[in-house]
Amino acid sequence: MKTRDKIIQASIALFNEQGERNVTTNHIAAHLSISPGNLYYHFRNKEDIILSIYEEYARSLLLEALPKVSAEVKPLDSLILYMDAVSQTTRKFRFFYSNLPVLLDKNPSLREKYVEVQHTIAERIRELLLALRSAEIIAFDDDELDDIVSILRLINTFWISFYQTQTIVNEVNDSVFYQGVLKILVILKPYTTEVAKEELLKARDLYQQKYEQALASA
Known part of the structure; x- marks a missing residue:
């Protein structure tokens, strides 16, 4: 692995374990047993690392x-894949979600990139919801679509921050991410059609089981 990639991976691990605010470039260099000058050869500062x-x-x-909606993947399977993707990526980059407004305020380049990516994510979620409606899995009016997309994105983006404000022990483990997925299913349940309700409940039971297993092993 190249030094630049090692710096990125070490930074992700340290930010997740100790919190981004508590980790400096010197900490990252020491963790990798490299000189600060070597780190600065690849990155100008910590904000540059976070952007990368x-x-x-x-x-x-x-x-x-x-997932992209396609003829090869059933819409409900796409929903499961979407929830798995959200859970996995928020787990890997959880430090980012814990301190998002501050990180964006400190780094205009990061904010620009973030907004660009979020527009793409919103469009993907919109496509997924429309595919679920076409398959008669969920039902909603056209004027509700934007609000449903926004609510799902709110859960994805701020669930970790909300959770951390509701507990004395500021620890984020796998069970927390599965709780977030369960919140998505709660939002979708009122829109679920009668013919699809059983399948959605199976998905809920699956993630409830994952949540309980993660909680027991924490």
């Missing part, structure tokens, strides 16, 4: 994880 991390996040989510 977000670019990796965007590639991971949009190109590899977040």
Whole structure:
């Protein structure tokens, strides 16, 4: 692995474990047993590292994880894939979601990239919801679509921050991410058609089981 990639991966791990605000470039260099000068050869500052991390996040989510609606994948399967993608990416980059407004305020380039990526994510969610409606899995009026998309994105983006404000022990483990997925299913349940309700409840039971297993092993 190249030094630049090692810096990115080490930064993600340290930011997740200790919180981005508590980690400096010197900490990252020491963790990798390299000189600060070597780190600065690849990145100008910590904000530059975070921007590169977000670019990796965007590639991971949009190109590899977040499913596209297609004839080959059933709409309900696409929903499950979407929830898995959200859970996996938020888990890997959880530090980013814990301190999002501050990170965006400190880094205009990051904000610009973030807004661009979020527009693409919103469009993907919109396509998924329309496919679910076409397959008669959920039902909603056209004027509700934008609000449903926004609510789902709110859960995806701010669930971790909300959770951390509701507990004395500021720890984020796998069970927290499965809770977030369950919140998405709660939002979708009132829109679910009678013929599809059983399948959606199966998905809910699956993630409830994952949540309980993660909670027991925490």
